[in-house]
Amino acid sequence: MKKITLLLLCLLTSTYLLAQKPSNETISITGKVVDANTNQPLEYATVVLKNTETQVVSGGITDQTGSFNIKNPKGTYEISVEFISFKTIKFPVQEISSNKNLGTIKLYEDASSLDEVVVIAEKSTVDIRLDKKIYNVGKDMTVKGGTASDVLDNVPSVDVDPEGIVSLRGSENVRILIDGKPSALVGLSGADALKQLPSDAIERVEVITSPSARYDSEGTAGILNIILRKGKSSGLNGSVNVTVGDPKNYQGGVNLNLRTEKINVFTNLGYNDNAGPGVYNSDITYLTNGNIDSIRVENRDNDRSRKGFNANFGLEYYLNKKSSITGTIFVRDSDGNDISKNNISSFDALDNNLYNSTRIQTEGEDDKTLQFSLNYVNNFNEDGHKLTLDLQHSASKENENAIIIDINPETNTTNELSIDNLVQADYVLPIGKNSQFEAGYRGSFQDLSSNYLVVAPNLDPAYNPSNNLEFIQNVNAFYTQFGSKINKFSYLLGLRAEITNIDIQLLNNNENYNKNYTDLFPTVNFGYELNDDQSFTLGYSKRLRRPSSRYLNPFESRESEVIFSKGNVDLDPTYTNSFDLGYLNTWGKLTLNSSIYYQHSTNNISRVNSQDVRVVNGLETNVIIRQPINLASEDRSGFEFTANYNASRKVRFSGSFNYYQFETEGEYTYNVTDPSNGNLTPITQNFDTKNDSWFTRFDAKITLPWDIQSQTRVFYYGPKNDAQSEREGILSTNIALSKDILKDKGTLVLNVSDLFNSRKYEVVGYAPSRENPTNITDQTFQRRMRQVSLTFTYRFNQSKNQKDRKPAENREDDGGGDEF
16 A cells, blocks of 8 residues: 555645744755656656655645646655556655756556555545636536536536526537537537437536637637546556436446557447436417417426437557557437427416417437547657647438427428538647747538428418528638746737638528638736735637527427527627636635636627517417527626635535626617518617626535445526526535445445426516517426436446546647646
8 A cells, every 4th residue: 555645644744844943944846757658747646755854754746747846945855756556766865955856757557556446635526727627527426327418517607508508607608629629529409419428428627718729719608628538547447337317317338448558449338218307388478558468378298218329439559659649439329209298278368268289299319420530649859849630520410300299280300411520730849948839720611401391281381491501611720829937927828810611501592691701819818826825817818609500590490389499590700808817726725716707799699589470370479589699799797716625535615606797788670570461560679788697506525424425516596687588596406425335446326416306497588578578478497307316337457546647648639738
């Protein structure tokens, strides 16, 4: 067994030193620890210093670059460096009277210790860095047996609504990357694809709110970078997990890794079979001159089921000690069956029943994705001078078929195919000891076709949404940036140029839309370290939001006869100037990371409700149409903080709070059709509004008797209002219990999601405006009920706390590298 955890060692040493006479004779001992075989930095390696005269033991741990800097009094020291599963290196006893750099220290793996269970400094669920927050999925029991959507919904600053839409700091315009790049794993619709990716395949999520020029300019709120698991331990090792749950939730997964001196083979396999009920209720009150005209009640019960298989295969080949090439293949095949039963009743102003009907929609969905990736890295030296090349090709196919049984039956089908290609090159050149120059290119090319066909004999042809859309988007981007550190001050300055070409064709209408624009996106990031415990960061970036194909496609949903969602083919991009001021402070066991942010957006894309009059079941009826439009501007500002408090090894607390306010200005004019004569009446809506909202999380991890680990998470999303809607606050609670068995090679996790079944979205919508509504819609959503699941994980040839160690050359794929 190795030494006790470094965290406890440092605490004891600090206590001892505080009791000693203060000394001004301090020196710094620095160095870098790497894997001898791959030259990858070893994060969390332990450096132990023993003063041979006083017998005082002190030390430190390495950071994400493998570097360490330990300040100690002058003296004679015995120095050792150790890391789990590696052979310890001991330096001869030496007198150190001035600053000393131990250089690059290479550790060799110790195969005999792979099965050893070692007490080490455990990473917290959230690592707080100056440029990002890193959410470590493996330490979070409340997402075991869940999906990528569940993982994101538990990340500080992030929220996922009932439809699976992801928001960052209250904004839906967030860019989601996989291993630092756009990926077919996000899928065509994004939300549905993330629900098919099992949480066990994810190692961590990086929240990047002030991205550098290296990243795409897409995503005005910021970037969520999902890092998949890639084993790096020698020999054959891995894990197997199985989940059962109620409502129906069956999952199985296998993570395997085989590494030799020249190759590293890794794979993630997953299968899921789940089903769950959901509800969507709406009461629509129709008004004429402020008086109730009629009421329509829709109570929709949804029963969703889905089966899916996904596999990720990778082979990394070390060409030599400085370069490697990695190829990966990702495959996903899933199908779903959703049944929606909508009970409809209509009443007059005196509450007399006018008619009742039942609208049943049975929808089948088949999704297939195939992606090939190739990565080449050449490390010219150990100082970070390197070249990285990436090629990626993917094809995603989605077919949906729906049969609607109602007074007037209909069927509709959607067939989509997206071909995506990515070419990327990144070059990094260190200049001196503390400066770095970077340059790169990224080309992303998408060719998507979407065929939507509605067969409804009794539907007015003028309102038939059938169409065939062809969407081509090519983006060529070039970037350069330079960063440096001068004493306690650091900076990173960058500029990105993006050339966008978009071609849209609506074949049914013979309409063509072409949008071409070239933009420059500057980024500025500053950092200042007051001391070892306190630091400030200041970031500025210009970013944009390109409308996706789903936002552009003008087809209308058909689940309801009076509430429709559709796209807008004439959308333009949103441009945002974003500022972020951050403060990091550590007081012993408490770490606080806080930010103040401001964003100004022009041509802002917002989803709005408009009204129209259509003949439904022989009656002229006001209907609601929800679609995205470009509003004039939006100003968003707020503050957030994340806090971690480790009361002891058995009690840990963390929490986050985010408050934001937004002010929108703009008008929208549309036409209301008179069904009797076809005359158009223009309606102008004013969307000037100023409001605020907030959300918070609290997380407690406590070790119970018999070494049972417990975790409780409480989430509350405050009320939110805008020009056309009011949403009530939302409270939910998750709990989990974990127990290691089979000599710590196995783990059982019992997880209860939404313990009180309270995660319901209650929204009141006003159309065309809050001041003069003709429709008031009271809606309740609950996509998924409370769920109970049990997960069993078995590890072989790896210890419970063993950390995946990525080669340094692949850190760029993780979106890392901004150390300035």
